[in-house]
Amino acid sequence: MxxxxxxxxxxxxxxxxxxxxxxxxxxxxxxxxxxxxxxxxxxxxxxxxxxxxxxxxxxxxxxxxxxxxxxxxxxxxxxxxxxxxxxxxxxxxxxxxxxxxxxxxxxxxxxxxxxxxxxxxxxxxxxxxxxxxxxxxxxxxxxxxxxxxxxxxxxxxxxxxxxxxxxxxxxxxxxxxxxxxMVTTEKTPFRMNECQVIRDGVDGAILAHGESVYRALKAANILNKEKRLDFAVINCHTIKPLDEKNILKYAKKTRAFIVVEDHQISGGLGGAVSEFLAQNYPIPVEFVAVRDRFGESGSPAKLIKKHHIDVEDIVEAGLKAKERKRMFVYNRG
Missing domain, CATH: 3.40.50.970 (Thiamin diphosphate (ThDP)-binding fold, Pyr/PP domains)
Structure with missing residues (x-):
């Protein structure tokens, strides 16, 4: 693609x-x-x-x-x-x-x-x-x-x-x-209210917004090269209204999500996605986000690492999602 x-x-x-x-x-x-x-x-x-x-x-x-x-x-x-x-x-x-x-x-x-x-x-x-x-x-x-x-x-x-x-x-x-x-270019399409699939995959999907999108792409590459896992990456540039059509499509296709954001774990993209899935197609979801704490002064790179929203944290979440997906599929028969 x-x-x-x-x-x-x-x-x-x-x-x-x-x-x-x-x-x-x-x-x-x-x-x-x-x-x-x-x-x-x-x-x-x-x-x-x-x-x-x-x-x-x-x-x-x-x-x-x-x-x-x-x-x-x-x-x-x-x-x-x-x-x-x-x-x-x-x-x-x-x-x-x-x-x-x-x-x-x-x-x-x-x-x-x-x-x-x-x-x-x-x-x-x-x-x-x-x-x-x-x-x-x-x-x-x-x-x-x-x-x-x-x-x-x-x-x-x-x-x-x-x-x-x-x-x-x-x-x-x-x-x-x-x-x-600069992940995108002047020619990259942008459609209001429609998330952007920027890497396809079947083992899971990483949903992100803002500058977390680039880290999500890097993590997907690592998962593919080192773990032979094929994760899609979806750029959710529109948080509201949520692109429910494509979220549902990839929930059914991959049956495991990771939501990555430089935001509190509560109420952001992860909240929006989870609310939708809970009512329509429940699947395992891992969250890579700020966990109920304030930030502090420091370089962006150090803070991203300290708050566990860096590339290696997304990779770790991908491995957890893979295992949860295996148990989820097994339990559903």
């Missing part, structure tokens, strides 16, 4: 770029398409890579200062007047600092607000626990009517931002801070 992935995927010199740069580049393109596009910032323009937007479109850039509640309220008003506002902050601040405004002002009114949240997960690194959002997906996917994207790299972030622009309703887009490997 041709997945249109980066041909240099596992080379040492693979190009790396941040998702936040993808946001900054794509929002400039959207501004050319529609004069209704406006950007609101919570004093983080440099971090969100929207300084160029501010310079080129000063009349469509609103600096709200350190006031996320006000930013969301103003964005709601703009949306109800026909604009397409993109709010820009860290995932630890939106939603955490302004959840009531997101819930009541944005979601309850079905306002066409796009909430862009950078620096998600423990991979935020040196900023420490206070700035490492590991609960945001659990919060946002529980809000009625909220679409939730978690793109895996620069190009997919651009496509998620473009897709959010096309949706008439509230959208949450989450991504990390670091420069990360």
């Amino acid at each position: 041709n997945y249109n992935l980066n041909p240099n995927l596992f080379s040492e010199g693979i190009e790396k770029k941040s998702c936040r740069q993808g946001y900054g580049d794509e929002i400039l393109e959207l501004a050319k398409i529609s004069k209704r596009v406006v950007v609101l910032d919570a004093d983080l323009a440099e971090s969100l890579r929207i300084l160029d937007f501010r310079k080129k479109y000063p009349g469509r850039f609103l600096e709200m200062g350190v006031s996320e509640n006000n930013m969301i309220s103003v964005a709601t008003g703009l949306a109800l007047e026909g604009f397409i506002p993109f709010t820009s902050s860290f995932a630890v601040f939106t939603p955490n600092e302004c959840l009531s405004k997101i819930r009541v002002s944005v979601a309850y009114n079905k306002a066409n607000v796009k909430i862009v949240a950078s620096h998600a997960g423990i991979s935020t690194g040196p900023d420490g626990a206070t700035h490492q959002a590991t609960e945001d997906l659990a919060i946002m996917r529980s809000i009625p009517g909220m679409t939730v994207f978690a793109p895996c790299d620069y190009w997919q972030t651009r496509k998620a931002i473009r897709s959010a622009f096309k949706i008439n309703g509230p959208v949450y887009i989450r991504f990390g801070r670091s420069d990360i490997p």
Whole structure:
């Protein structure tokens, strides 16, 4: 199968770029398409890579200062007047600092607000626990009517931002801070509400989002080369609505899942997948996620290793899934 992935995927010199740069580049393109596009910032323009937007479109850039509640309220008003506002902050601040405004002002009114949240997960690194959002997906996917994207790299972030622009309703887009490997290319398809199978397999399926997708691919290669296990890898860039059709297809095909995410084990992609499987096709599921603890200051690589969401942890989960699948199939006869 041709997945249109980066041909240099596992080379040492693979190009790396941040998702936040993808946001900054794509929002400039959207501004050319529609004069209704406006950007609101919570004093983080440099971090969100929207300084160029501010310079080129000063009349469509609103600096709200350190006031996320006000930013969301103003964005709601703009949306109800026909604009397409993109709010820009860290995932630890939106939603955490302004959840009531997101819930009541944005979601309850079905306002066409796009909430862009950078620096998600423990991979935020040196900023420490206070700035490492590991609960945001659990919060946002529980809000009625909220679409939730978690793109895996620069190009997919651009496509998620473009897709959010096309949706008439509230959208949450989450991504990390670091420069990360470019798994996809400009030509890689991106379909809203449809997960992306980027490696096929029959022994199990690894479901991931964000920068965890690259680690999932590396783990699948190790499982194949060293253990002769053929695991599919599914990039679940749309957390909500969940692609139930393909999730069910691969549950029946592989009968064992591993869910990998830089997020708490509760309420994220793992929660969404488990809720669906419990009601439709129960199979063994292993979780590689942050386990009910806060992060800390450190390099992204060290934190990913310490919190057991690294490549070797996915490989270990794959072996557990294989054994649980064997017992599951045996017990079902």
